[in-house]
Amino acid sequence: MIIELQNLSFTSGGETFLQDISCRIEEGSVVLVMGPGGSGKTLLLKLMAGIVPATGGEILVDGEPLSRMSDRQILKTNLRQGFVFQDAALWQNLSLRQNLSLPVQYHFPSRSVQEINSSIDLLVRKLGFRANLELRPAHLSGGNRTTVSIMRALMLDPELCFMDEPSNGLDGATHDNLLELLKELKSGGRTLVIASHDGEIASLLADWILVLDEGRLLAFDTVQNLKHTEDERVRAILREVLDLSTTYDTDILEILGESDENPFA
Amino acid sequence: MAKIKRVRTHLDRFSLACRDCIQYYVGQRATAVNIAERTGSRIFSSGEAFFYAMGYFYRILRESFFFLLHKKSRRVLTFQILFTGVEALPVIAVISIGLGAIIIIQGVALLPQFGQGELVYPILITVITRELGPILTAFIIAARSGTAISTEIGNMVVSHEIEAYVSNGIDPISYLAVPRFLGVVFSMMLLNLYFNIFGLLGSFVVTTLITTIDFRYYVFNLMNALTAADILVSLAKSAVAGAIISVVATYYGFQVKVASTEVPVMAIKSVGRGFILIILSNAFLTVMYYLWT
Known part of the structure; x- marks a missing residue:
């Protein structure tokens, strides 16, 4: 699944939130979306996923413009992609098991309950999720809700997955499990677009980094190229963003420049 | 000299009065335009909302048909x-x-x-x-x-x-x-x-x-x-x-x-x-x- 953005912009109530964003996300690549808070990362992910319609520019999915697709076609496209929301966005009136099984039951009514439950159990094991699946989302901690949101996004085995801060609130073990799962998805040829401040995700998974600031695209390049960028603003943002992470021993810290510039040194 | 001064004062007063008249007229006109604009915009947005609601109703009817099928x-x-x-x-x-x-x-x-x-x-x-x-x-x-x-x-x-x-x-x-x-x-x-x-x-x-x-x-x-x-x-x-x-x-x-x-x-x-x-x-x-x- 190839996503291409052509001069994408989003305006609401007279205010511009995203402006003139162009890039191409190749199949099987891992793109890390970075930027300070309020730079438009979540909105960009929602626009790319077709959840929020763009007000300007174009999004091409496998060469086909999203704006010319009918609602039904967009929903079919959404079937091929998963989305992890920053606030989990779990369905509050359903149990965790129902949250996970609903998308499968809706699209593949012929699948048996046993089949669906075995898919759920597999994801539960991979992420080391321990809470009772018969509980409602309101009974869970923030980290557990994020974990369920990740599992829900992967239930339909998507070709492309958008993840908005997937490691937020996760404990150490679940974080490690998440990294393993993401690596597995990457090696399986899945495309991942991840908005995150997580240095480990950046260093271990990212092929491309997209840097946003105040709704504008500052840089979209491979990790290798961005390590040597001359752009002071990009360097400053990466330094500022990565400052929030707690990782010492990752390659991404090279982006920060010499060791004396390293905020952790 | 005093006569010229008086004439100038009268002229100044007259020009000020003219300016006030023009400002008042422009102001009135602007207000009228403003009211017309707002009314037009309200009518337009009401019409837009009506057609949007009709489209929504049509969508529900159409999806109801598919719902009964599936x-x-x-x-x-x-x-x-x-x-x-x-x-x-x-x-x-x-x-x-x-x-x-x-x-x-x-x-x-x-x-x-x-x-x-x-x-x-x-x-x-x-x-x-x-x-x-x-x-x-x-x-x-x-x-x-x-x-x-x-x-x-x-x-x-x-x-x-x-x-x-x-x-x-x-x-x-x-x-x-x-x-x-x-x-x-x-x-x-x-x-x-x-x-x-x-x-x-x-x-x-x-x-x-x-x-x-x-x-x-x-x-x-x-x-x-x-x-x-x-x-x-x-x-x-x-x-x-x-x-x-x-x-x-x-x-x-x-x-x-x-x-x-x-x-x-x-x-x-x-x-x-x-x-x-x-x-x-x-x-x-x-x-x-x-x-x-």
Whole structure:
């Protein structure tokens, strides 16, 4: 699944939130979306996923413009992609098991309950999720809700997955499990677009980094190229963003420049 | 020199007066333009909202057809019927029995004085079956289920649950609005039937308290007064009211944008608009009934 953005912009109530964003996300690549808070990362992910319609520019999915697709076609496209929301966005009136099984039951009514439950159990094991699946989302901690949101996004085995801060609130073990799962998805040829401040995700998974600031695209390049960028603003943002992470021993810290510039040194 | 000074002063005053006049005129014109602009913009946005609502209604009708073919979210439909049709039953029963009792007491007390005692049966049919049955049921359901629907959907918008449906390839209109639409329409027709049964039987029970009346005689007279057109118009009114309640409630629920403070505002709007549309549709169908019969 190839996503291409052509001069994408989003305006609401007279205010511009995203402006003139162009890039191409190749199949099987891992793109890390970075930027300070309020730079438009979540909105960009929602626009790319077709959840929020763009007000300007174009999004091409496998060469086909999203704006010319009918609602039904967009929903079919959404079937091929998963989305992890920053606030989990779990369905509050359903149990965790129902949250996970609903998308499968809706699209593949012929699948048996046993089949669906075995898919759920597999994801539960991979992420080391321990809470009772018969509980409602309101009974869970923030980290557990994020974990369920990740599992829900992967239930339909998507070709492309958008993840908005997937490691937020996760404990150490679940974080490690998440990294393993993401690596597995990457090696399986899945495309991942991840908005995150997580240095480990950046260093271990990212092929491309997209840097946003105040709704504008500052840089979209491979990790290798961005390590040597001359752009002071990009360097400053990466330094500022990565400052929030707690990782010492990752390659991404090279982006920060010499060791004396390293905020952790 | 003094003369020139006086002339200049006069000229200055005159030019100031002219400037004030021009400013006043321009100001008035600007205000007029402003009012015209605002009125035009309001008319335009109202027209736009009307066509948007019509498009939404069409979408619900179309998706209802697909829903009946595929039956994908039967669980939501079942819960809606349970909530609207079954849980509202006690309220409907009490109101209909009370109304039937009032009509029969007034009728039995007043009509024989004019030698028109038998008119009580057509009055019961007209009031309970054709007029108040559908409209009172609709008001109860609009206040009870309409607010619940718009509040629930509004809260789902705020907590991004609607976006979660879209991201999972589930159409919120097809999954959330259509089962509610079908559930409320079906429940309204069912509740209208209950209202009639309780209203007409309740009036009989009250009649037996004040006078001796044979049950078969009572039912026979009621059946004589009841026509197929009465039943049809009553069902049509309840179906239309059910459609109005559910469409308006889901429409305003989806109108919530970002904040939870918008939820009660939209719920109030949905009830207000719902009541107006129910009364208008009821009046329209009553006129159609009299033109038809």
